[in-house]
Amino acid sequence: MKQLSILHTLKRMVLILFATMSFSYSADMVNAVALIVNDEPITVYDIQLKKYQNKISREEAVNQLIDEVLYKELVGKYNITADVFDINNYIEKVAASNGMDLYTFKSILKQKYTNYTKYEEEVKNTIINQKLTQKLIKGNIPIANEDDLKIYYENNQNMFAAASKVKAVQYISENKKALEAAIKTPISNIDGVTKAPVDLDQSNINPQLKYIINETKVNQFTPVFTANKKYISLLITQKEDIQTLAFDEVKDRIFNVIMQDREKKYLKDYFDKLKLSANIKIVR
Numbered sequence: 001m002k003q004l005s006i007l008h009t010l011k012r013m014v015l016i017l018f019a020t021m022s023f024s025y026s027a028d029m030v031n032a033v034a035l036i037v038n039d040e041p042i043t044v045y046d047i048q049l050k051k052y053q054n055k056i057s058r059e060e061a062v063n064q065l066i067d068e069v070l071y072k073e074l075v076g077k078y079n080i081t082a083d084v085f086d087i088n089n090y091i092e093k094v095a096a097s098n099g100m101d102l103y104t105f106k107s108i109l110k111q112k113y114t115n116y117t118k119y120e121e122e123v124k125n126t127i128i129n130q131k132l133t134q135k136l137i138k139g140n141i142p143i144a145n146e147d148d149l150k151i152y153y154e155n156n157q158n159m160f161a162a163a164s165k166v167k168a169v170q171y172i173s174e175n176k177k178a179l180e181a182a183i184k185t186p187i188s189n190i191d192g193v194t195k196a197p198v199d200l201d202q203s204n205i206n207p208q209l210k211y212i213i214n215e216t217k218v219n220q221f222t223p224v225f226t227a228n229k230k231y232i233s234l235l236i237t238q239k240e241d242i243q244t245l246a247f248d249e250v251k252d253r254i255f256n257v258i259m260q261d262r263e264k265k266y267l268k269d270y271f272d273k274l275k276l277s278a279n280i281k282i283v284r
Contacts, residue, residue, distance in 0.1 A: 035062070036281040037069040070274050075128060078135050082127040090123055099207025108208060112223040133263055141266050144258040152254050153247050159257075160250045163239030166200040166213055171233045176224065179231045183221050186235060198234070 033041045042065050050061035088102065095105030106116075113119045153160070171186075173179040173193040182190040202210055208225070213236065216222045222234045 033283045035066075035283055036279075037066050038073060038279050040069045040073075042066070042069070066275060066278070066280065067271055070271060070278060071132075074136075075132055078132065080128055080131045080135070082124045082131070086127050087120055087123050090127055098211040100211070104208055108212065108223065108225065111225060133267065136270060137263055137266050141259075141262045144255050144262075148258055149251050149254045150247065152258055153250070157244050160245045160253075161242045162202070162214060162245060163242050164202050165240040166202065166236060167238040167240070168198050168200060168213075168234040168236050170196050170198045171221075171235065172196075173231050174229075176231045179224060179233060183224075183233055186221075 032044050034044045034047055035042050042062070046065055047058060047061050050056070050065055051058060054061070054064070056064075091105065091109075092102045095102050098105065100108075109119055110116045171179060171182050171193055172195075173182070173190075175192045178190050178192040182188065182193040182195075200209075200213065202213070205213075212222045212225065213234070216234070216236050218236050218239055220236060222236070224231050224233045226232065
């Protein structure tokens, strides 16, 4: 019996040792360097994480990671940064383009994003990207003219359509948590929350509400907003009387879309050429 006990103990020790070695080997493989781009290592874990996050192939993940290393180098090379003033200025311009002041627009964003700091980080990255893009494309792409704008407008009118009439169910409460519970289970009746169908005419509503409605798809709730000291959310049920906005109303937006497309193409070509000159070493 004693010998059997000793054998059993030895087997357990061997299994534990084997499991520990396997785990250590697996961890080493995950943390192992897969390739080096201009002295910057990219690990197996980096590749696996990028594949999982973006649901892409290994090859696509590797290409994206190489681009990110090269992008980071360029940001450092040109000493590009974005501070709190840049961020507020960017958000203020977005607010103004939607007919709102900075304070009002921020209040909507804080209701829309559970983590407002994350939104500010996204804005910061956008600003850095814009600054780098301007540095790289300056004088290298043609500026869209009036004819370019009109051709794009004629070929993509569905992009500039908006509903003038909107049907919704208004959820209203003095208790924000009760309203949030009702949004999670819209068919339930939550104490303290009232529901009522509403018909909205976009020509008669303020810019804040218009922005919220246009950003919300059919069968979705708007972010929670306040009015008359109550919390409100609209379940958009239907958008009617779809009309194409006049060219003059959207020409600035079209200009931005065209220039962004041209910038994107130029940058893709730029980074493809940059990869050819980069020092890339495949480790595994």
